[in-house]
Amino acid sequence: MSGADGDHAAPAGSEPSGSSWRDSRNAKSRARLERALPAIFPAPVLRHALARPLLPPTPRLAVESYWRAHILRADRLARALAARSGAPEGWTWRLGTEPGLANTFRLPPSPYREPAHSRGRGHCCICGQPVFRFGWHRDLWGAGTPNKNAAWHSACVTAWKFWCAPAEQVTVLKRHQGHRCRESGKRLFKTAEVDHRVPLYRVWREHREAPWPELLGYWGAPNLQVVNRVVHVAKCGAEAGERAARRRAEAAPPDDPFVVTPAPEA
Numbered sequence: 001m002s003g004a005d006g007d008h009a010a011p012a013g014s015e016p017s018g019s020s021w022r023d024s025r026n027a028k029s030r031a032r033l034e035r036a037l038p039a040i041f042p043a044p045v046l047r048h049a050l051a052r053p054l055l056p057p058t059p060r061l062a063v064e065s066y067w068r069a070h071i072l073r074a075d076r077l078a079r080a081l082a083a084r085s086g087a088p089e090g091w092t093w094r095l096g097t098e099p100g101l102a103n104t105f106r107l108p109p110s111p112y113r114e115p116a117h118s119r120g121r122g123h124c125c126i127c128g129q130p131v132f133r134f135g136w137h138r139d140l141w142g143a144g145t146p147n148k149n150a151a152w153h154s155a156c157v158t159a160w161k162f163w164c165a166p167a168e169q170v171t172v173l174k175r176h177q178g179h180r181c182r183e184s185g186k187r188l189f190k191t192a193e194v195d196h197r198v199p200l201y202r203v204w205r206e207h208r209e210a211p212w213p214e215l216l217g218y219w220g221a222p223n224l225q226v227v228n229r230v231v232h233v234a235k236c237g238a239e240a241g242e243r244a245a246r247r248r249a250e251a252a253p254p255d256d257p258f259v260v261t262p263a264p265e266a
């Protein structure tokens, strides 16, 4: 084993330690990876893989590991690929229980997961673009045709997980905004929380007709911010109040003089 890991190798004859276990595992992983590695492979992915404390043993795992470490890049790429596809003709954002539809506006709309608009095997169900070896988004290998066994890009899966659960990436987002609260400008505390600047219920209510690739931006970094907890609680409270007031207003048709507006819930 060469490289930085060699510095931690246990002296010969000593008890097996954590690092010698890791060294032998990494040696095996490296051998497996090198055997499976094609002549052409994305250089940044390989560099990233070889620098992992635990080496990914297959090219596909190396690609996954790369995107997991570059969440915001995956988010940008997935949205750029979706923009290349555009929305399918006649598609609108709907909620429901039919295949491919989400039953909540909290999940990003995904037209290419709907059977009517699916582009078939070899195309990504998230962005609609062709998928190549190892879930890569570009045909580095000059295959000319997509990989028929693949149904998504590795980058798009990473982006999808991020869009559905952005709070899990609070550390990445904190770093991205220089550890400053986007609302108050103060330093972010440990308890800071991830917030959608435009809340998703308003995306559904007010921006539903926006073009689909643009819609995805409401789930991605452009609409995410980390704010201190106290700021977040106040913002959520104001949003809940606004929704309740709107529900009450909608419940009472303005032209009916006999309708009594119900008192707010205690």
Ligand SMILES: [Zn+2]
Pocket (backbone or CB within 6 Å): 078, 081, 124, 125, 126, 127, 128, 129, 152, 153, 156
């Ligand atoms: Zn994709």
